[in-house]
Amino acid sequence: MSVHYKRFLKVLEKWPVDKSKSGRDLGEHLREQFKSILAESNINAVKSDNLDKQFEALDRLSRNIYAEKYPRIHNSTASGLTGDQCKQILTTEFLRYLQEENSK
Structure with a gap:
């Protein structure tokens, strides 16, 4: 899991939290998801292949692969x-x- 931890930290570094969008920010959501994965009682039960796919997709997005x-x-x-x-x-x-x- 340490490999996943390091990869996810790199993605989080590229995706800072935008304070102007509290409660709706992708960086904030990613951090919450990562906390929930780490909070699981049996961390080895997390499917490694699904995590790899998620990391790769987030990494491509954070590096603007498709924009280029x-x-x-x-x-x-x-x-x-x-x-x-x-x-x-x-x-x-x-x-x-x-x-x-609108409420006025």
Whole structure:
């Protein structure tokens, strides 16, 4: 399991927790999943092949393999917003603001 532990730590280093998306952040979710795997009474019972597949998929995502393999031709989005604007809209703070506006 130590091999899996080291591989998963490397993926977690590449995927920091985004505090602006508390409760909805992938980095946070990955850390919780890893804790649950470590908390199991019989850690050797975890299927090694499934963990390997998960690690490989997360590693490919964290290294942007597909973004490099299939580069985008246009930087437009369906909403017409830039990537930074989309990032700001998805913060917990902004979503809370929208909920307050809708409740008025």
